[in-house]
Amino acid sequence: MTKERLYLFDTTLRDGAQTNGVDFSVEDKVLIADLLDQLGVDYVEGGYPGANPTDTRFFSERRTKRATFTAFGMTKRAGVSLSNDPGVNTLLASASDAICFVAKSWDYQVKVALGATEEENLDGIRQSVEAAIAAGKEALVDCEHFFDGYKANPAYALACARTAYDAGARWVVLCETNGGTLPEEVEAIVREVAKVIPGDHLGVHAHNDTEQAVANSLAAVRGGARQIQGTLNGIGERCGNANLTSIIPTLMLKPFYADRFEIGVSTESLRGLTALSHRFDEIVNRAPNRQAPYVGASAFATKAGIHASAIVKDPSTYEHVKPEQVGNHRRVLVSDQAGRSNLLAELARLGISVDKSDRRLDALLAEVKEREAVGYSYEGADASFELLARRTLGHVPDYFTVESFHVTVERRFNAIGKQISVSEAVVKLIVGGERLLTVEEGNGPVNALDRALRKDLGVYQDIIRDLELIDYKVRILNGGTEAVTRVLIETRDGTGDSWMTIGVSENVVDASFEALLDSIIYKLIRAGAKPVAA
């Protein structure tokens, strides 16, 4: 059977940007657009050029290689000619491959929100689509509040959709803007619309206000739609958009969909989904949802005690899909046996050979569990994990000792009465029996400490000379009075290789110091440095 093509339209950077607490800088958007491109979505809706400076800058050049780079904006305003509509003109001038116009499709909204006539609205849709096409771009139309509009006045809602299609829109997207429509309603309504507009030109855009955005998206597909709009990790305003991180695996791994449809995501990309989901959370500094379907840390975590040993050999009896297919893995929560084999696999990957009956493995396993309980997270800190492993298995040389450090931040008025902030760090080390004292300033306490630590490491100075701190993340865990600060640092050396280290402490300076120290020692080990005799 020939499979039909289903298209994925990602609006993480546009509708997702509406999420309370999420703000994308241009750099964030460039990075995320690239990740989405690699994932294999068909459209990346990058934002709303003209509405804010970040988006306008983002659309100054094309940001995807394969996916259709899409700009969002409003249809031509009523009472204004196309050439005099600055919003539309900005869209036309942007470096997008496509424009997705949001249009009213509910007569009540046309009257109350736009203050326009029904005919003016249809005309606005038509002219906008034609203008996009004339400018060499693909046109899409988001029919806002389509389902409520259809329930209130089906003829008008259909007229809006039809106008978009007739004007040449590649996709007419039926938007479930309130998030309150039920799946059975979505399926029925889409089925009706598909009698008038071919399903392969129909899309769905659902929100999660009844916790059924995923179900609504799939219901629309069953009703004939062939484009699904959603976001990574289901971000979006209110309760979020349809979660592509949940939808993609369902489309690819559930026979009901996988046998009939094909999407642009490869099985290899699918295996990278868990990592992508976590990476995205890091970029937007959101705590990962442990219970997220498919990709959550708990998604395949099961209490082994309940399952008989025979069943453990056949996971298909209790797992609905294989975790490896989405890049996740099975966690057996109460089982040293499974923990041990995970650990051995990881050590092998790092090139640390250890006999599987070595008792120090138990010590390492216990150490990792203990540390993760207080805030360490080794999945994102490979270099720190390697150091921990090497220390437990006895292989890390004593390169130098930190006798003490002292960091200061001072805000005061300078000689000409201008308020300034000065950060200074003093570090006292013992390298090969010699005391080395350094002082450095920086734009903050952590920056000062980093510079002081790497200013003079005695005999090792040449080795660490080309180190560069390229990323720095802070997260407060547990909140409130029991808070613990976790710092993740990414360091790069002259070869271009980079590694990540972690520090956990009551305060950010100590946590940062730990991560900085690990990062330096890791480099010394990599470089095969010989510790200097005391």
Added chain:
Amino acid sequence: MTKERLYLFDTTLRDGAQTNGVDFSVEDKVLIADLLDQLGVDYVEGGYPGANPTDTRFFSERRTKRATFTAFGMTKRAGVSLSNDPGVNTLLASASDAICFVAKSWDYQVKVALGATEEENLDGIRQSVEAAIAAGKEALVDCEHFFDGYKANPAYALACARTAYDAGARWVVLCETNGGTLPEEVEAIVREVAKVIPGDHLGVHAHNDTEQAVANSLAAVRGGARQIQGTLNGIGERCGNANLTSIIPTLMLKPFYADRFEIGVSTESLRGLTALSHRFDEIVNRAPNRQAPYVGASAFATKAGIHASAIVKDPSTYEHVKPEQVGNHRRVLVSDQAGRSNLLAELARLGISVDKSDRRLDALLAEVKEREAVGYSYEGADASFELLARRTLGHVPDYFTVESFHVTVERRFNAIGKQISVSEAVVKLIVGGERLLTVEEGNGPVNALDRALRKDLGVYQDIIRDLELIDYKVRILNGGTEAVTRVLIETRDGTGDSWMTIGVSENVVDASFEALLDSIIYKLIRAGAKPVAA
């Protein structure tokens, strides 16, 4: 039209207890059972007496007044007589009104997991149900893995369900144990089962592994089932159980269900749902899900300038239900996408009256956009926004001046050779012409600064005495060398009210200082403090 009765079965205290990180004490269970009873669910499954000491103790007395107090456990083991099965006897002896037996209904599981014959399994179901009824209790049977079992061997799965029903079970619950069945499959299979067992004796128990537990539960109802099993806030192992907090409002507020069905929750209880959801999160120490449907802090929060102006005119244009019906409320957020009307609405909410043609509004709007471009984000920092607004519109008194501050973090070895970290802050203020110098220590630079700032504010000291920092978040924006640090602080005073302030700077100490200062000044304004003459 007479409405049919739908029954809600809450398994927060049983299946919900499987959640990684959730542990209920007996006291917790007593409290939660009472809350569930007041909510109006029909069944409270309290746990598994005999499986662990907490549950055994919990079932020493009846813990609900109205809801059917239900104990969970396994059917009689094969090869053992009923009187010799300790598990069943514990259930029969417990202070429960009902017993919910979990039974295999997948032939493969009967063979491999139980090591029993198909007939023995059916016999176990029959005897268990009869024993419960003979003991004067209601009997329910959870048919584990029912949907997978039905797909593999429909005749046997049906036989298990039928056996339970024939033996007198009040409810036969079809469990979607893997969480991997799709709604359309659930509906179709339930419809088939309902030809053999009356729908008003059929229940559904879904898990959220494809993010469709809610959809699956409702699909089962459409297929004929009349009992839904789920948990508060959707807790449960892996990706969670069906979320009753999302299902209840949908059943009561969406005509598709509300017109046809009646449940045990009253409209008054529904209005208490948001508070109950938050209370439950507090009890189990879980961070509330801001994006939770209906009850989440963001569920009715809207950001875009496009929406906000229409909402101010008529909320039904954008809200799928009235937030008050579930005890929630509407939030209009301020962000760089804010238009003038957003701003006016927010200022009105803060009690700041400004004429909409006032030119200072443009200045404020521009200020907000500019600051947000460098890292400020006012939607999460209402108090800082209010201060910014009041400053731009000219209303903030000069309470005091910060002359300078000086923060130190030192790590060294103490007199007995133990490594310690000491953080100290010195703050120099001018209050009413008087210089006040304070010093304080803390567990980190920010904590020390916070304590020093609030140690002696002269005449204002009484006003700020009860302030408490209850949450602290740090985020590095832009990363790398151009990084900017954003700090969000939540402060609470003696009345229990709390507010959020923001600080943005090159370094975390300065950013924290800014947020701390705003938080203090905000309190002074709230308290109507009079600035002291210099």
